[in-house]
Structures are given as structure tokens and as C-alpha cells.
């Protein structure tokens with residue numbers, strides 16, 4: 001089935017992915033494309049609408065990203081946002097200049113509720129602004145549909161042509177009625193019906209995978225994380241026992257995690273597939289003996305994973321397809337747009353080199369994380385797996401400061417399980433981006449009963465974040481912290497002190513190593 005499509009042309013704005021996600025929240029399929037995409041290719045995609053993103057440049061700078069104004073001859077509705085709005089004004093004969101007063105952050109904007117973009121929006125509404133240039137003269141045919149005291153053209157439109165532009169960012173949460181505006185654009189203005197639903201994605205993808213794979217043999221590295229779990233289940237529904245999932249237990253997983261993964265994907269679980277659990281714990285502990293440098297630990301853990309996987313792959317022999325749990329932000333970030341950032345944390349990057357296979361399949365390639373979760377639920381994967389917080393590939397190896405030993409792994413596993421239990425009991429788990437316990441390599445003096453102790457300090461970390469690039473330390477209720485701390489020192493042997501990490505990122509990172 002071919003879905004209705006809206007495309008986001010990326011001019012380097014930091015919210016390009018967010019715009020696509022918001023459009024998809026309207027049940028309309030949306031892809032981010034570079035602004036350099038040739039007009040013919042855009043036409044061939046037959047998009048129902050085009051959105052120009054923001055960007056850091058000034059349109060009057062000759063080096064700024066531009067497109068030809070022929071795009072407006074396609075008869076496709078266009079929404080320009082921030083830089084995109086200025087580009088629209090500039091290309092169609094308006095004027096853009098440096099604003100006498102820049103606007104940043106929450107701004108009260110007065111809108112014209114009779115404009116198709118603003119139907120049902122409050123006349124005075126709070127929007128998110130971030131600009132130093134502004135449209136000082138609108139092109140012919142347009143009229144101004146919103147303004148602020150210092151921005152005469154906060155929005156403009158030419159409804160007959162279906163061209164709309166906003167200086168503010170409707171896609172960010174701070175624009176209180178932004179979703180209403182985007183919905184008006186994609187549904188009412190572009191005329192999309194909203195056919196992008198996860199149940200039809202699941203059905204369609206399983207059918208496509210069946211056709212593509214035929215009788216082929218498929219191999220998947222299963223980590224127990226959301227992406228690889230959902231990819232594995234999709235494949236299992238499509239080709240059953242032709243799929244082999246290899247799960248490497250490196251002994252650096254959270255408490256009971258290995259068994260939990262096995263319970264779902266192993267022979268007693270609900271899915272039809274071949275499951276191989278490799279208990280490589282001792283191998284990893286031996287390799288990590290005496291190693292204290294964080295980067296060296298990461299390298300050892302990564303290299304060992306590749307080695308273990310290679311051994312398993314050799315036992316299985318040549319396969320036709322290797323499954324990867326790549327998701328859409330990875331695709332965008334590996335260089336599609338202007339705002340390319342290459343991922344530094346790559347878990348399975350080395351796999352294709354050591355497996356004998358014909359083709360890679362990436363069934364989640366076009367999905368955002370929240371969509372992957374919806375697919376997971378649709379497939380009946382248990383909630384605790386679907387909503388699992390991110391867990392680094394090197395696992396507890398980078399949550400144990402200094403040398404990793406089996407004994408220290410037990411300590412941090414127990415402390416972490418207690419902390420997670422208390423956070424969940426208090427009902428604050430859904431509000432946190434990530435939360436865990438780490439083991440410092442510091443020992444200090446304490447007293448227990450009548451005895452002096454000299455034991456380790458556990459540190460608890462909980463952060464609020466949406467993108468994991470920046471984060472704030474969460475202000476956890478004191479009750480939760482003190483209950484967790486009490487339980488940890490009482491129940492976990494070898495710990496006599498619990499600390500809470502109040503640092504944001506930057507300057508700290510989320511993980512301790």
C-alpha cells in the first residue's frame with residue numbers, strides 16, 4: 001500500500017525531525033529530504049504537501065541554502081517555517097531583513113482565526129520564536145495572518161495557492177496550539193485523509209518481508225532493547241523458524257535481564273524463531289580484568305561482542321539476510337540532511353563485516369522511536385520490553401567506575417534493581433528519560449551495628465531528557481531517594497553509602513563513563 005506523503009525539505013534547522021514526527025502524529029506519513037533534492041524527484045514522489053524547515057542562515061546571504069522557485073509551480077501546498085517562511089517570502093518577491101529586535105522563546109502572537117491555518121486557534125496564542133531576520137515585506141498575493149509587537153509578519157498566507165508561512169515554530173511543544181496548526185495544514189489544506197496507522201504498517205511490512213525473504217535464512221543480533229526486539233518479532237511473524245536470533249549475555253546486563261529476554265524470545269516464549277543465547281559472561285570478565293580506562297573497556301566489550309557473534313554466525317553458516325534495528329533518526333543523522341551528526345555510539349556497527357550474508361534488512365528504517373514502540377505493542381510484545389529505557393551497549397561495564405569484576409557487577413545489579421523498583425512504585429518512572437545506579441570506585445568509612453565498615457558508594461542518577469544530547473538532573477522526591485538509599489545499604493552487601501548525582505548534561509554526561 002502506498003501511503004499519502006508529506007515531505008519536509010531540510011534547510012538545516014534543528015527541528016527537522018520533530019516536524020516529521022508531528023506530521024506523523026496526524027497519521028500522515030512524512031519523510032525528511034535534503035533541500036537539494038531535484039524538483040523532478042520531488043514531483044515523482046507526488047507529495048500531498050511540502051514543508052520548508054527552519055535553518056541558521058539568512059536568505060539574503062548568497063551562500064544560504066536555496067531552491068528554485070519552480071517548486072511553487074507544482075501546485076502542491078507549501079508551509080514555510082522560520083527560515084522556510086523567509087525563503088518563501090524571498091523567492092516569491094517579498095523582502096527579508098535583519099529584525100530590529102530579535103525574538104527568542106515563548107512569545108505571545110496575535111493570529112487571524114479566519115485564516116485556514118488558524119481556525120479554532122485563540123486570537124492571542126503563545127508560540128515559540130527563534131529569529132534574527134524577519135519578513136519586512138510580503139510578496140504579492142499574500143496577506144499577513146499573525147503578528148507580534150516587534151514582528152509584523154509572524155505568519156502570512158495565500159490561501160488560493162495553498163501557500164502558508166509562520167515565523168514561529170508550530171512543531172515545538174512550546175507553541176501551545178502548534179499541533180492544531182499543523183493538523184490544519186496536512187489535513188484541511190493538503191487534503192490528507194490520514195492513512196498512516198501502525199496496524200497497517202505491521203500488516204504491510206510482514207507481507208513485504210515474506211515476499212522479499214521467501215525461503216531465505218535470516219540472522220538477527222538481539223540485544224533485548226526495543227529496536228532489535230521489535231525487528232525480531234516482525235521477522236518472526238513473517239518467516240518464523242527461518243529466523244535465528246543470537247542474544248549475547250555479556251554478564252553486564254541488568255538484574256534478571258538475560259532471563260527476561262530468554263523468557264520472551266526463547267523456546268518457551270510466544271514467538272516462532274530459533275533463539276541462541278550465548279552465555280559469554282566469564283569471557284568478558286576475563287578480558288576486562290585489570291582494565292580501568294573507560295574507553296579501553298568500551299573497546300574490549302565491543303570487540304568481544306563482534307568475536308562472540310562471529311563464532312555463532314560461523315556455526316549457523318551462510319545466511320541470506322542480516323537484520324538490523326536501524327530507525328529513522330539513525331537514517332537522518334547519518335548524513336541525509338543539512339544538520340548531519342554522525343552517531344558516536346554504535347552497537348552493532350561491526351557486524352556486517354563478520355557475517356556471511358547477501359543483504360541487510362532494516363524493517364524499522366522509516367520509523368521514529370515512538371512509532372517503533374507502537375508497532376511493538378501492536379505485535380503483542382510485553383510493555384516492560386516496549387517501554388524499556390535506553391541501555392548502553394557496553395552495559396554495566398560503563399556503570400562500574402574502574403575495574404569491572406563479577407562481584408561489582410552483582411553489587412550494581414542489585415542496587416539498580418532496588419532503585420528502579422522504588423522509582424516505579426512511586427509512579428515517577430514514566431516522567432524520566434533514564435535512571436539507574438552506578439558503582440563508584442570510592443570506598444568510605446561507615447558504621448553498621450557496632451562495626452566499622454569500609455565499603456563502596458553507589459551513585460543514583462535520574463535525568464529528564466528528550467534527545468539524550470542534553471539532560472537535566474531530575475528532582476526526584478526525597479521519599480523515593482531516601483527509601484532507595486536505605487534499602488540499598490541494608491540489602492546490598494558491600495555498599496555503605498548512596499549519593500545522588502545532581503549534575504546536568506553538559507557539563508556531565510548521562511553515563512558515568
Ligand code: XMP
Nearest residue numbers: 345347390391392393394468505509510511
Ligand atoms: P551520555 O553518557 O553520552 O549518554 O550522555 C547518552 C545516551 O547514550 C547512551 N550511551 C551509550 N549507548 N553505547 C550505547 O549504545 C555506548 O557506548 C553508550 N554510552 C552512552 C546512554 O545510556 C544515554 O542514553
